[in-house]
Amino acid sequence: MKIEVRVPTLSDSVASGTLLPWRKQVGETVSRDETLVDLETDKVILEIPAPASGVLVELRREEGAVVKADEVVAVIETGEGIGAGQEAGTAVIASAVAFSHEAEGRGGKQSSLPAKGEAPAAAVTPAAVTMEQKVSVPLPAAPAAAVIPPGESRREPMSRLRQRVAERLVAAQHTAAMLTTFNEVNMQPVNELRQRFKVEFEVKHGVKLGYMSFFMRAVCQAMQQFPVVNAAIDGNDVVWQGDVDIGIAISSPRGLVVPILRRAQTLSSAEIEAAIADFARRARDAKLTLEDLSGGTFSITNGGVFGSLLSTPILNPPQSAILGMHTIQERPVAENGQVVIRPMMYLALTYDHRLIDGRDAVQFLVAVKAALEAPAALLPAP
Secondary structure (H helix, E strand, C coil), X not given: CEEEEECCCCCCCCCEEEEEEECCCCCCEECCXXXXXXXXXXXXXXXXXXXXXXXXXXXXXXXXXXXXXXXXEEEEEXXXXXXXXXXXXXXXXXXXXXXXXXXXXXXXXXXXXXXXXXXXXXXXXXXXXXXXXXXXXXXXXXXXXCCCCCCCCCCCCCCHHHHHXXXXXXXXXXXXXXXXEEEEEECHHHHHHXXXXXXXXXXXXXXXXXXXXXXXXXXXXXHHHCHHHHCEXXXXXXXXXXXXCEEECEEECCEEECCEECCHHHCCHHHHHHHHHHHHHHHHCCCCCHHHHCCCCEEEEEHHHXXXXXXXXXXXXXXXXXXXXXXXXXXXXXXXXXXXXXXXXXXXXXXXXXXXXXXXXXXXXXXXXXXXXXXXXXXXCC
């Protein structure tokens, strides 16, 4: 019996996708649910598994082809006894891994293989979260681009994900009145508190005490004073949120991913660190789900993991604000009339001036700074 392999149903906003390299070739035996090919859309990466066990007898579309939902891309020949118990006809089992901060579609089993020519999806490691001068998600270096000989050039198409990221970044600049305010924070109090409690914390909770729990709790505390920073514009309405759902921006070879830590205002330091470690493991294994990447009321991005001293982050619509953190650098500062050396970090808050006044934005950032420089309240006794 011949069974067709079809492109799965895509989300309403995705009209087509591009086939990545075939994992199986004509004449090879395949097992039911074994991934045959990955489908790249502008939002997600889909696995197209075999709907039945048998032999792959035909590839109707080649690598790089643009295909639409329900289009036949391959044919499997099943023999007697192969795939017993399956219903006759075609079947498609679609699964998705989101590699964009705007995640839409349907998903199930997650892909763990990179696209051709790409390194595995970059992500944090649980241990790296607590490294000095690393507030968020340190990433391995991106694979080096092929060297172009002098006098020559090379042209290649942008991936659908990169195109979508580009569109959203430009759209954010065109639709929001973005403005950035800056401040700097003395990280010594946080460093001292981490040093004091890190062993006890890890023994009790089974997770390392990193920087991010301090920043998350400082943001949530400041949100109580300035809830407008957690709000969003929807047409002519303002949508106020009771929960603080914080997206953590992670860069990967495929593009930007922003897993969401939901109801962050209700989480303890241990719960935050455990959630980040979990994101780390699943991002490394390409097992973040669409649910992990959907929604969010505020974002945090950390250019400091790449050595950035100062930057102006771009909003993640429809959110109205994003906090940018940077590398920790020892600098001379004045304290009580004396010049001392302290580990300092520049903070940047980009906000939508249509909704958030400069006064609220500045005071919100000052509140975050104040909480980090007196962090005892951010870390209940382990």
